Amino acid sequence: xxxxxxxxxxxxxxxxxxxxxxxxxxxxxxxxxxxxxxxxxxxxxxxxxxxxxxxxxxxxxxxxxxxxxxxxxxxxxxxxxxxxxxxxxxxxxxxxxxxxxxxxxxxxxxxxxxxxxxxxxxxxxxxxxxxxxxxxxxxxxxxxxxxxxxxxxxxxxxxxxxxxxxxxxxxxxxxxxxxxxxxxxxxxxxxxxxxxxxxxxxxxxxxxxxxxxxxxxxxxxxxxxxxxxxxxxxxxxxxxxxxxxxxxxxxxxxxxxxxxxxxxxxxxxxxxxxxxxxxxxxxxxxxxxxxxxxxxxxxxxxxxxxxxxxxxxxxxxxxxxxxxxxxxxxxxxxxxxxxxxxxxxxxxxxxxxxxxxxxxxxxxxxxxxxxxxxxxxxxxxxxxxxxxxxxxxxxxxxxxxxxxxxxxxxxxxxxxxxxxxxxxxxxxxxxxxxxxxxxxxxx
Numbered sequence: 355x356x357x358x359x360x361x362x363x364x365x366x367x368x369x370x371x372x373x374x375x376x377x378x379x380x381x382x383x384x385x386x387x388x389x390x391x392x393x394x395x396x397x398x399x400x401x402x403x404x405x406x407x408x409x410x411x412x413x414x415x416x417x418x419x420x421x422x423x424x425x426x427x428x429x430x431x432x433x434x435x436x437x438x439x440x441x442x443x444x445x446x447x448x449x450x451x452x453x454x455x456x457x458x459x460x461x462x463x464x465x466x467x468x469x470x471x472x473x474x475x476x477x478x479x480x481x482x483x484x485x486x487x488x489x490x491x492x493x494x495x496x497x498x499x500x501x502x503x504x505x506x507x508x509x510x511x512x513x514x515x516x517x518x519x520x521x522x523x524x525x526x527x528x529x530x531x532x533x534x535x536x537x538x539x540x541x542x543x544x545x546x547x548x549x550x551x552x553x554x555x556x557x558x559x560x561x562x563x564x565x566x567x568x569x570x571x572x573x574x575x576x577x578x579x580x581x582x583x584x585x586x587x588x589x590x591x592x593x594x595x596x597x598x599x600x601x602x603x604x605x606x607x608x609x610x611x612x613x614x615x616x617x618x619x620x621x622x623x624x625x626x627x628x629x630x631x632x633x634x635x636x637x638x639x640x641x642x643x644x645x646x647x648x649x650x651x652x653x654x655x656x657x658x659x660x661x662x663x664x665x666x667x668x669x670x671x672x673x674x675x676x677x678x679x680x681x682x683x684x685x686x687x688x689x690x691x692x693x694x695x696x697x698x699x700x701x702x703x704x705x706x707x708x709x710x711x712x713x714x715x716x717x718x719x720x721x722x723x724x725x726x727x728x729x730x731x732x733x734x735x736x737x738x739x740x741x742x743x744x745x746x747x748x749x750x751x752x753x754x755x756x757x758x759x760x761x762x763x764x765x766x767x768x769x770x771x772x773x774x775x776x777x778x779x780x781x782x783x784x785x786x787x788x789x790x791x792x793x794x795x796x797x
Contacts, residue, residue, distance in 0.1 A: 413485070
């Protein structure tokens with residue numbers, strides 16, 4: 355049989371977080387002052403960077419091939435070839451310098467743009483290399499500087515196209531700005547998306563940290579509450595079993611001491627009774643070591659058999675001065691939970707201990723009633739009674755009396771109600787009603 359009262363550990367969080375935190379090289383950490391961000395910090399940005407690199411060299415090679423095909427053997431040809439090679443080498447040096455907007459990186463971009471402008475002046479066909487340069491400038495420079503560079507490159511592209519044209523063509527004036535605007539919009543959008551992703555990742559990390567801290571605090575709180583509840587439970591267990599048994603043994607041994615010379619047989623009877631109580635207490639103590647279930651329940655037979663055994667034992671210990679009868683009404687639709695059985699048995703033990711010590715009664719009764727959705731235990735006696743007070747109010751003379759608060763605590767833990775009816779000279783009836791649908795402490 356399990357423990358009569360188990361600490362509910364509370365809701366356990368089983369949380370799994372899948373966080374994708376993409377990081378690039380140390381140079382790629384952090385975004386430039388408003389720039390698009392390092393190509394190494396995002397797979398999409400890396401793919402776009404590779405595409406732009408390929409486009410640049412493709413456009414550069416196509417422009418050089420077109421110039422050599424249309425202008426072979428001109429005096430400027432060696433300069434065009436040398437500038438094209440220089441432009442290619444400069445472009446290849448870009449990734450080596452990192453992605454932060456350092457003065458060296460900005461100087462590199464300036465030299466790259468100047469070489470390209472010279473090429474465009476000498477050979478307007480190199481103008482279309484401006485599109486990859488748009489991306490490079492937007493990725494490195496702050497927004498305003500990047501937009502100024504895009505505008506300057508666009509002006510050079512328009513001028514180069516007009517030089518190649520035989521006459522004025524509106525498309526040559528409007529198409530390059532349109533292409534530049536679309537390219538800039540795409541790059542700015544990607545930059546904002548990258549910033550949002552980084553902010554979202556940072557918020558997710560903060561949230562995860564908060565949740566982990568909350569989980570640790572909740573676990574610590576549950577452990578503290580469980581420890582306090584376990585201490586309260588153990589105090590009630592000890593009061594209802596070992597303390598009551600020791601109290602009975604003390605009274606019996608004192609009685610035996612008083613009658614040892616005058617009535618040796620009665621004294622020996624008291625000693626034998628005290629010995630029986632000691633055996634019961636030893637069984638309870640051993641049960642505490644194992645699972646803290648009441649010894650009567652651990653012996654088998656269920657709550658009804660345990661209550662009958664308790665009544666018989668109380669009557670036998672009193673040797674005719676105090677009689678306890680047990681009555682069971684109805685039958686449970688399903689076996690009672692272990693917690694309910696243990697709590698009701700402890701309530702009966704505590705109530706009978708109070709009757710035996712304080713009521714001065716000659717008879718008491720245990721009545722267990724099984725209803726559809728609840729079980730009720732009534733403990734009545736014909737003792738002197740008392741003036742019942744509301745729960746939470748204790749009289750000035752109530753210096754002992756741990757039993758009734760312990761009984762109230764047991765009933766409250768199971769979500770039940772406790773009723774005490776008593777009056778001076780009219781005995782006392784204690785009624786504990788436990789619901790079978792909710793057995794948790796509502797608090």
